Amino acid sequence: MTSVLHVDGVSRAFDGRPVLSEVSFQVAGGRMTGFVGANGAGKTTTMRIILGVLAADSGDVLWRGKPLSREVRQRFGYMPEERGLYPKMSVMEQIVYLGQLHGLSRASAAGKATKLLDRLGLGERAGEKLEKLSLGNQQRAQVAAALVHDPEMLVLDEPFSGLDPLAVDVVVDVLRERAASGVPVLFSSHQLELVERLCDDLVIIAGGTIRAAGDRARLRESYALPRFQLHTGADVSWLASWPGVTVVESDGTRAVIDLADGADDQKLLRAALDRGAVRSFGPVSPTLAEIFREVIR
Numbered sequence: 001m002t003s004v005l006h007v008d009g010v011s012r013a014f015d016g017r018p019v020l021s022e023v024s025f026q027v028a029g030g031r032m033t034g035f036v037g038a039n040g041a042g043k044t045t046t047m048r049i050i051l052g053v054l055a056a057d058s059g060d061v062l063w064r065g066k067p068l069s070r071e072v073r074q075r076f077g078y079m080p081e082e083r084g085l086y087p088k089m090s091v092m093e094q095i096v097y098l099g100q101l102h103g104l105s106r107a108s109a110a111g112k113a114t115k116l117l118d119r120l121g122l123g124e125r126a127g128e129k130l131e132k133l134s135l136g137n138q139q140r141a142q143v144a145a146a147l148v149h150d151p152e153m154l155v156l157d158e159p160f161s162g163l164d165p166l167a168v169d170v171v172v173d174v175l176r177e178r179a180a181s182g183v184p185v186l187f188s189s190h191q192l193e194l195v196e197r198l199c200d201d202l203v204i205i206a207g208g209t210i211r212a213a214g215d216r217a218r219l220r221e222s223y224a225l226p227r228f229q230l231h232t233g234a235d236v237s238w239l240a241s242w243p244g245v246t247v248v249e250s251d252g253t254r255a256v257i258d259l260a261d262g263a264d265d266q267k268l269l270r271a272a273l274d275r276g277a278v279r280s281f282g283p284v285s286p287t288l289a290e291i292f293r294e295v296i297r
């Protein structure tokens with residue numbers, strides 16, 4: 001898929017303090033791009049600049065190669081960090097209203113809102129004021145608000161925070177469907193396991209600079225350690241004195257080890273077989289949490 005949104009050398013300071021420095025990354029159509037970084041890393045500021053809520057000091061945000069216009073941004077779906085639905089208004093009423101603000105007729109907005117709220121498990125609560133809903137259900141309503149006008153691009157700031165596991169699954173399904181229909185989806189999250197499960201591409205930011213970006217599987221490969229897991233039917237304490245082996249963790253018959261450069265994994269496997277049954281032996285890929293810790297160091 002080709003990249004449709006380019007964040008290109010964006011910098012921003014607040015009161016003379018740089019918060020984003022030359023931030024560049026791309027979001028491709030039809031792909032879910034996870035945006036991760038520690039608290040204060042600059043995710044929300046970047047998303048606000050993409051949406052034009054905040055101006056960059058320098059750099060550009062390009063949509064299909066051209067600077068983003070108001071008209072194009074109007075066709076984006078945005079879930080801001082500060083949320084922003086009205087507590088005193090009914091859920092249905094405001095989703096319909098937001099749909100109309102994005103150019104839908106009232107009838108079309110109502111039709112889409114009904115479908116979306118049903119899908120998100122809020123069908124029966126649609127007539128209630130937002131403030132009467134639990135926080136998780138308010139969050140579902142926020143997702144509906146970002147999606148009602150069938151946006152051409154989705155920018156979602158922490159769309160999963162506060163959702164129970166079932167609601168996460170529903171929102172994940174809805175977002176995946178949008179991505180599958182070609183929509184680029186950029187979302188931030190602190191739930192790294194969820195990001196790992198969900199995203200095709202990753203952008204990792206720390207201290208206002210991009211530390212890693214690109215295809216998730218390729219990033220995992222490029223940060224792969226020479227790490228293996230061995231599970232045997234016998235004691236594995238002999239590994240500790242095997243040349244080139246560093247034991248990362250071990251619990252009797254199972255061990256995770258790092259192999260030094262040049263150490264032969266097949267020789268090690270034969271040595272394990274000489275000592276008894278081997279249940280499994282293979283390389284271990286780093287988790288996103290491990291990559292994250294490594295790249296933000």
Ligand SMILES: Nc1ncnc2c1ncn2[C@@H]1O[C@H](COP(=O)(O)OP(=O)(O)OP(=O)(O)O)[C@@H](O)[C@H]1O
Pocket residue numbers: 014015019037038039040041042043044045046
């Ligand atoms: N309007 C503002 N005025 C001054 N400083 C700001 C403003 N907005 C953001 N900042 C600062 O910019 C930095 C980046 O904040 P930002 O909200 O973009 O981080 P984030 O990655 O979204 O963090 P979190 O995960 O905590 O939401 C922080 O140090 C924050 O205090």
